[in-house]
Amino acid sequence: MSLFRELLFPFIAVVAAFTIGGILILIIGDNPLHAYGLLFGSAFSWPVGIGYTLFYATPLIFTGLAVLVAFRCGLLNIGAEGQLYIAAFATAWVGITFTNISSWLLIPLCFIAAILGGGIWGAIPGVLKAKFGSHEVINTIMLNFIAVALLSYFTQYHYKTPGDPIMQTVPIGQEAHIARLGRFIPGLPEFIPLNVAFVLALICCGLVYLFLWRTKWGYELRATGTNPSAAEYGGISVPKQIIMAMTISGALAGMVGINEVLGYRYRYYDGFSDNYGFTGIAVALLQRGGIPVDAFTEHVTKDIVQVLQGTIILFVAAEAFFHGPFAKFGLLKRSTV
Amino acid sequence: MLELRNITKRFGQVVANDKINIVVKPGTIHAIVGENGAGKSTAMRIAYGFYKADEGEILVDGHVHNIETPHDAIALGIGMVHQHFMLVDRMTVAENIVLGAEPGSGIALDLAKASVEIRRLSEEFKLAVNPGAVIERLSVGQQQRVELMKALYRHARLLILDEPTAVLTPQEVEEFFSILRRMREQGKTIVIISHKLTEVLAISDEVTVMRDGRVVGRLQTKETNAAELARLMVGREVLLRVEKTPAKLGSAQLSVRNLSVTVRGGAKPVKDVSFEVRKGEILGIAGVEGNGQTELMEALAGLLSPSQLSGQIRIEDRDITQEGARLRRELGIAHIPEDRHRRGLLLEFDLAENSILGVHYRPPIVAYAGTFLDNGAIRRRADEIIEGFDVRPANPDLPARALSGGNQQKLIIGREFKVDPKLLLVSQPTRGVDIGAIEFIHRKLVGLRDSGCAVLLVSAELEEVTSLSDRLLIIHEGRIVGEVDPKVATIAEIGLLMTRGH
Ligand SMILES: Nc1ncnc2c1ncn2[C@@H]1O[C@H](COP(=O)(O)OP(=O)(O)O)[C@@H](O)[C@H]1O
Numbered sequence: 103m104s105l106f107r108e109l110l111f112p113f114i115a116v117v118a119a120f121t122i123g124g125i126l127i128l129i130i131g132d133n134p135l136h137a138y139g140l141l142f143g144s145a146f147s148w149p150v151g152i153g154y155t156l157f158y159a160t161p162l163i164f165t166g167l168a169v170l171v172a173f174r175c176g177l178l179n180i181g182a183e184g185q186l187y188i189a190a191f192a193t194a195w196v197g198i199t200f201t202n203i204s205s206w207l208l209i210p211l212c213f214i215a216a217i218l219g220g221g222i223w224g225a226i227p228g229v230l231k232a233k234f235g236s237h238e239v240i241n242t243i244m245l246n247f248i249a250v251a252l253l254s255y256f257t258q259y260h261y262k263t264p265g266d267p268i269m270q271t272v273p274i275g276q277e278a279h280i281a282r283l284g285r286f287i288p289g290l291p292e293f294i295p296l297n298v299a300f301v302l303a304l305i306c307c308g309l310v311y312l313f314l315w316r317t318k319w320g321y322e323l324r325a326t327g328t329n330p331s332a333a334e335y336g337g338i339s340v341p342k343q344i345i346m347a348m349t350i351s352g353a354l355a356g357m358v359g360i361n362e363v364l365g366y367r368y369r370y371y372d373g374f375s376d377n378y379g380f381t382g383i384a385v386a387l388l389q390r391g392g393i394p395v396d397a398f399t400e401h402v403t404k405d406i407v408q409v410l411q412g413t414i415i416l417f418v419a420a421e422a423f424f425h426g427p428f429a430k431f432g433l434l435k436r437s438t439v
Numbered sequence: 440m441l442e443l444r445n446i447t448k449r450f451g452q453v454v455a456n457d458k459i460n461i462v463v464k465p466g467t468i469h470a471i472v473g474e475n476g477a478g479k480s481t482a483m484r485i486a487y488g489f490y491k492a493d494e495g496e497i498l499v500d501g502h503v504h505n506i507e508t509p510h511d512a513i514a515l516g517i518g519m520v521h522q523h524f525m526l527v528d529r530m531t532v533a534e535n536i537v538l539g540a541e542p543g544s545g546i547a548l549d550l551a552k553a554s555v556e557i558r559r560l561s562e563e564f565k566l567a568v569n570p571g572a573v574i575e576r577l578s579v580g581q582q583q584r585v586e587l588m589k590a591l592y593r594h595a596r597l598l599i600l601d602e603p604t605a606v607l608t609p610q611e612v613e614e615f616f617s618i619l620r621r622m623r624e625q626g627k628t629i630v631i632i633s634h635k636l637t638e639v640l641a642i643s644d645e646v647t648v649m650r651d652g653r654v655v656g657r658l659q660t661k662e663t664n665a666a667e668l669a670r671l672m673v674g675r676e677v678l679l680r681v682e683k684t685p686a687k688l689g690s691a692q693l694s695v696r697n698l699s700v701t702v703r704g705g706a707k708p709v710k711d712v713s714f715e716v717r718k719g720e721i722l723g724i725a726g727v728e729g730n731g732q733t734e735l736m737e738a739l740a741g742l743l744s745p746s747q748l749s750g751q752i753r754i755e756d757r758d759i760t761q762e763g764a765r766l767r768r769e770l771g772i773a774h775i776p777e778d779r780h781r782r783g784l785l786l787e788f789d790l791a792e793n794s795i796l797g798v799h800y801r802p803p804i805v806a807y808a809g810t811f812l813d814n815g816a817i818r819r820r821a822d823e824i825i826e827g828f829d830v831r832p833a834n835p836d837l838p839a840r841a842l843s844g845g846n847q848q849k850l851i852i853g854r855e856f857k858v859d860p861k862l863l864l865v866s867q868p869t870r871g872v873d874i875g876a877i878e879f880i881h882r883k884l885v886g887l888r889d890s891g892c893a894v895l896l897v898s899a900e901l902e903e904v905t906s907l908s909d910r911l912l913i914i915h916e917g918r919i920v921g922e923v924d925p926k927v928a929t930i931a932e933i934g935l936l937m938t939r940g941h
Pocket residue numbers: 450453454455473474475476477478479480481482
């Protein structure tokens with residue numbers, strides 16, 4: 103029953119979005135059915151459409167999970183963007199620096215670099231909030247700017263191939279590359295950058311679920327999120343939870359770097375993120391129902407897709423403002439008469 | 440003045456009002472009593488046009504009226520003060536009172552005129568309401584008088600008050616009652632919803648008793664008593680007195696030495712307090728609310744930072760002044776907090792998850808690899824608490840928010856009893872709880888004391904602390920100003936110490 107209710111709203115949101123999108127397409131003078139045919143046709147055609155769809159979904163799964171974990175602790179992590187940049191650079195740096203060791207060692211090292219990089223960048227606003235009470239939204243936004251500026255500097259002046267007009271670092275070593283799924287799946291060409299990071303993203307979905315709902319740590323984190331005073335009363339250290347949640351959140355966002363650097367471009371490419379960190383907020387809202395509905399919305403004509411995305415987000419957010427983790431932020435508090 | 444005839448109201452499956460008849464005579468104070476969920480608020484909201492009855496009719500001054508909205512009710516001279524105030528915090532009293540009273544007219548123009556009228560009414564009924572004051576600066580008691588003023592300003596002849604005393608201190612209740620009596624003298628009619636019998640007996644002329652959506656009694660206050668009202672409300676005999684045998688005292692379980700609490704800003708809500716609670720006794724602390732009780736209990740429970748404390752807190756031989764809440768719990772301190780919504784419960788969590796708060800991190804709740812929660816163990820614990828403390832509805836999957844206040848309280852008490860505490864800190868154990876459940880909670884507290892637990896009890900209900908406690912301390916402005924023997928001290932004596940401090 104309650105699961106049904108949970109799923110109902112994302113579903114209504116998607117249907118409503120497509121209806122409104124359809125009306126817009128009609129107004130433009132096109133046939134909505136034809137347009138949607140193209141949209142789905144290209145997003146879900148085997149193998150290229152599906153391959154790219156899943157590839158583009160990978161970073162959003164990570165950032166969606168990142169935002170979700172913070173939400174559950176009552177925190178709004180607007181900083182996934184900065185966290186994933188730092189992580190991507192960290193993993194690229196390891197891949198560039200240690201080229202003469204075996205993949206078996208280097209790849210785990212690169213993973214750790216991404217996780218640590220994102221985790222630390224996420225922990226900073228966590229510590230600031232826990233120790234000084236300064237608001238995480240402001241700090242994460244500022245850290246986004248700092249991360250972008252810092253990494254542009256390093257890319258430009260220290261890690262670029264001399265003379266390269268593109269803002270990107272030198273490539274990472276072959277040993278740090280992770281496999282593309284085309285290697286394992288017959289019929290899926292290897293030029294499609296869908297890679298092992300996608301599998302990692304799915305595993306993370308399961309792990310985050312287990313963590314939040316089946317472990318004592320998840321219990322403490324969620325308790326802090328719904329009522330810090332009661333959590334404190336139950337012997338839970340609220341500052342510790344805030345730092346932990348932001349660290350985990352940052353680490354999850356950081357895994358975008360694995361997909362981007364180790365599985366796709368094999369180098370750090372300045373400004374690579376297509377607002378993954380921010381879209382992650384919307385994804386987290388949709389994932390309340392447990393389904394990453396956004397998967398298909400990439401890779402097709404941007405404008406109409408953005409209309410659809412926007413409408414979905416509006417609808418889901420409208421509901422989330424009342425019931426979801428957002429409600430605590432007091433955007434629309436329901437009075438309890 | 441007001442008559443509800445055969446009113447029926449259903450909410451889905453729930454029949455909140457089942458063919459009820461209520462007659463309120465003009466110029467009287469009419470009490471409606473009943474346990475939580477009996478349908479009192481629903482009946483009065485129907486009279487006020489907030490809900491529409493499924494069946495039945497409403498008569499005002501002997502004529503059937505179709506009251507569709509609160510506007511209709513106000514036009515007929517009916518005003519209502521809700522259980523939760525409906526005031527805009529940032530606005531002044533005058534602005535709140537004028538708000539919505541005269542739609543369409545310019546507010547600026549009205550305010551000056553309104554202030555004059557508010558002053559006049561305030562004078563007439565001795566409400567002491569200053570039209571220029573900002574709501575958020577006012578005490579709860581003052582806010583309530585603003586709500587009364589709102590109704591009077593709209594020319595209400597009948598005032599419906601939904602549990603008006605729930606938020607007031609004993610002193611404020613006295614004041615409030617004299618206001619009501621004055622209103623009655625001036626010809627107003629008052630309906631007061633309550634489940635506090637002493638208050639009902641003190642203030643009302645007539646009583647209507649409700650139970651499970653029905654009217655089960657219509658009485659003249661003069662001709663009834665608390666026992667009869669309680670029996671009608673609950674549907675069985677209720678023990679209003681606490682029965683207990685003399686305390687079998689053990690050694691000191693909790694010793695507090697020269698404890699002071701300093702809060703941010705430098706104020707000291709608790710000043711140099713010393714006392715002991717011994718095994719097998721209930722030590723009561725009586726005092727007007729806001730005299731340091733909250734901070735004292737939080738200090739003992741480990742919810743304040745050690746830097747805010749000076750002095751010493753010992754549990755048996757161990758100094759715990761510097762320890763946090765978790766370790767104190769491990770040493771056998773259980774805590775029933777005064778504010779169950781803010782402190783005691785995770786309202787969005789289900790009952791099962793709430794039943795493990797505080798023990799959620801250790802066996803048997805954590806079973807696998809010191810990490811994973813054992814759902815079977817959680818459910819067993821929840822079921823035991825729900826059954827042992829008669830929490831209704833008995834469904835561990837419900838969110839705590841869905842329970843009534845009394846059942847939420849029983850869940851908290853059950854959870855805290857479940858750890859076999861050595862010291863129980865308990866604040867306002869029966870606030871907002873039904874009579875039947877109050878009796879139950881009192882018996883449980885006495886039972887715990889008889890099993891050798893030390894109990895420290897803070898309550899704003901004087902009758903509760905005096906009847907439960909074996910010894911009684913009086914707190915005033917953060918200091919312990921006296922100890923009395925609750926068996927011999929009179930309420931008047933204690934009241935004097937509470938308010939004057941000597
Ligand atoms: N708006 C509502 N929606 C659904 N059920 C309600 C609503 N208001 C009251 N009820 C139910 O009706 C019954 C009577 O409630 P109420 O009139 O508030 O009781 P009381 O004021 O006597 O405590 C309760 O079972 C309550 O759960």
